[in-house]
Amino acid sequence: MITGKTKLLGIFGCPVEHSLSPVMHNSVFQKLRLDYVYLPFLVHPKEICQAVQSIRTLGIKGVNVTVPHKEKIIRYLDSVSEEAKRIGAVNTVLNKNGMLTGFNTDYYGFLESVEKHFSIKRKTAFMLGCGGAAKAMLFALLDSGIKTIYISDVEPAKSKELRKRSGSLSNIFVVDSGNIDVVAAECDMLINATPIGMKKGDGSPFNKKAIRPGCFIFDAVYNRKTLLSKYASDKNASYINGLEMLALQGAKSFEIWTGIKPPVSFMVKIIREELK
Template sequence: MPAITGKTKLTGLLGDPVSHSISPLMHNFSFQKLGLDYVYLCFQINEQTLEEAVKGLRVLDVKGFNLTMPNKNKILSYLDALSPAARLIGAVNTVENKNGVFVGHNTDGIGFMQSVKEQNIDMKNQTMTLLGIGGAATAICAQAALDGVNTIHIFSRPNSSHLPRIKALQENLEKETSCKIYIHSLFDTQDLKSAVKDSRLLVNATSVGMFPHTDDCLIEDTSIFHTHLAVADIIYNPWETTLLAKAKAEGCKAFNGYSMLLYQGAEAFRIWTGKEMPITLVKEHLKQ
């Protein structure tokens, strides 16, 4: 841990749960390596306590903070400004304190698409199936469309409160990109099977399967998997979710949210400090 001084700048993570997060390890290691007088802490904050938490962070004049489930959409009500990407996506995972102005950013999509490239998967002109319409899902959808994905099939619970936002995103992205976006009910198994059949990549962007509910999985019929399909889960605890285990058993390339976490964190680090995170050193540190 870096030494704490009277001038140490505070950054951190607001979410529920947060005890599993490796963000403190990567950020505090990076601060130390670059000689920056910053510290990163986790705070157990949910949608009911978020407003008071943000008021407190303003008083403390924090340098910035991250948001994870379930706060990425709710935080919009408590910010002063949004980056163009965050406004388009309608969700924020990184907040920057810019001389007292709290500015919301979204680095999730950038982080996820970088993790896809790391797997040597070229998604340009390809089809993607996306499970979920929360903050991470919308960020992934937007960045995928901007990166040249041809078609995105989104599956959501039909009564989700996020549906109006994802429909607005669908309209905006189809105006700004050549990507075609289709929204389906998560309970329409025939639509899901058809979408996955045409897809190069299937992404679980929900918390289903995350610790401690490790037996949960949105895909029950494993016959939808095919060897040309890659399967990604934004969860990294457990390291291999039930979804990824099923996909591997059917011969699919499967990867978790670890690299997404690293790359979205690196972008947040740059926003707060103006410096590049030593990502290669961070990977080695986390392996140890």
């Protein structure tokens, strides 16, 4: 039951109605009997400054941040954590007595989900997509001892900007669209950090010939069985989608807000049930 003492959390995004974060967090609050409620807030790009101010004004304990606000919100915060500063993107905000601090839990969610299945150190990876979540993935890979990372985006300027931001010019290389298949076929790990696969009828971000038998594939898409997952099975490649990453980054945000470690397996279960 919501009372005058109930603490408010939420998510800022545009669009936001598809988000599974409200049902995931509210289910955990109910399970642990915590007096919190988590709501989705549709925040248009031009309204992000006012939305951030509302966190202070309304006494919102914290928010998650999704597209298209992960980069732009930084300028309106009082401080950002070290990993968020390096990445240049925030997906979690904590309000502590009116002081707003930004964090990036995508970094931890990606790293923990991958390391359960694959050893990153001294491997080569190819990442398609260079948006907010991809930035977190890149720094997680670098910090885990990746040998070489190839990156590509439909907007070449994004790839170049991300490479420059990383500061690791010796082991990060931008690949143009015409060479993706050839380069990817030599990599130990393939990462889809694009939305390709989210919609019914979508193709695969990687062509089948780009998948080397035995390689490891991380697909950020989690809302449906993708063509990429079929290609992985056909080529005897290991494959995981972004569902565990979603739960793990959410768990990290939960801990930042409440000081409590939530049951991750329960969060995964809730997401799977919602996707049925």
